[in-house]
Amino acid sequence: MMDRRLVGTVATMPAAILDPMAFDLTAVQQALREHRLDGWLLYDFHGSNPIARRIAGLNDGAKLTTRRWYYLIPVEGVPRALVHAIERDRLEHLPGDTVRYASHGELDAGLRELVAGCGTVAMEYSPGCAIPYVSRVDAGTVDAVRALGVDVRSSGDLVQLFEAVWDDAALASHKTAAAALYDIKDRAFAMVTDRMRSGHPVTEFEVQGAMAGWFGDAGLVSDSRPVVAAQENAGDPHYLPTAQRHRVIAGEEVLLLDLWGKLNVPGAVYADITWVGYTGPTVPTRYADAFSVIRDGRDAAVTCVREAAETGRPLRGWEVDRVARDHIDSAGYGDQFLHRTGHSLGEEVHGNGVHLDDFETHDNRRLLPGTAVTIEPGIYFEDFGVRTEINLHVSEHSATVTGPRQTEIRALV
DSSP states (O other): OOOEETTSOOOOOOOOOOOTTSOOHHHHHHHHHHTTOSEEEEEESTTSOHHHHHHTTOTTSOSOOOSOEEEEEESSSOOEEEEEGGGTTTTTTSSSEEEEEOSHHHHHHHHHHHTTTOSEEEESOOGGGSSTTTOOSOHHHHHHHHTTTOEEEEOHHHHIIIIIOOOHHHHHHHHHHHHHHHHHHHHHHHHHHHHHHHTOOOBHHHHHHHHHHHHHHTTEEOSSOOEEEEGGGGGSTTOOOOSSSOOBOOSSOEEEEEEEEEESSTTOOOEEEEEEEESSSSOOHHHHHHHHHHHHHHHHHHHHHHHHHHHTOOOBHHHHHHHHHHHHHHTTOGGGOOSOSBOBOSSSSSOSSOOBOSSSSOOOOBOOTTOEEEEOOEEEOSSOEEEOBEEEEEOSSOEEEOSOOOOSOEEOO
16 A cells, blocks of 8 residues: 655546455445445454455554544545554555645544545444444544534445455364354253262353363364353343352253354354253243243244345344244243344444344344344343343345254253
């Protein structure tokens, strides 16, 4: 990438093929035309915007960035960048022109020049912070761009196209990770069964530790150890056993396992599943009935997505959440369903694509071909909780669940 000083002559170069770890310039500009935007303004300060960093090919940590940088992809023509003089080469792997700044006055002038000619730009901004995962640019920076007469709009749909859509290699990595997670889940349940039958107590923390070891054996990494939650702890949707906080798994108890991971290779994406067992021979009706409600809500959501994909009907995240939630509401458990129906999956377990949400937020983004989501309804009480979680990959004309679906609580003894 060529560069120049703010107070120097203009240097230009034709658009080049982008680094394959970044993005396809032609595709981005086509998307900008379709969304009627004059440009996409990427911005980051000290890692504040991981979306922009990943799109710009900076997320591998190879280049230290401690100062503000901007990169404008215009709807037509050559991209241009604004970087600090002490980090002048940080975007050199991208095509276009670069302006360097050092003082705040040069930064202000450089930003003005950068967006000159743009009436509307997309940034990682969400009106009212409706979609927190997209809301990465601070309010002051948005103010600064708007003060230059530029209308700032959300890049949410663009982010989906260039952050959340999987290629064939990503899908293959997901399927491999999912198969490993299902095996680890089975081994964990078998460990509990063996301990129950032998009369040797086992704790949530012990099971969690064993699972973490099996992650390593399978070549999986994760941002957290798995959830192992017995009885009342299963009623806490985000309970996580620790060395300081855990308990023995007793007989005749609900046992919830939530585990997520990805292969330890560049570009791999996550799989994320939840299953429920019962440490007794016969599952009580109260627990079985609660599980049947979330199972049917889950399956209704799957059917909704599949039918939309097969018919080509645009489908938005909030609509899928509504299908599952309405079923659970109608069964009388609405007050116990405390979270959205599902989230985007990507290189982060909570990805940057559409979430299945009309509860915590109203996610109006569309489910795009090539994206994947979890479907994970749950209901929670003070004394127990149940959740079922599967992964759904959406393609051009179909939607596929990438692993087995739990149909009833598994008796472990």
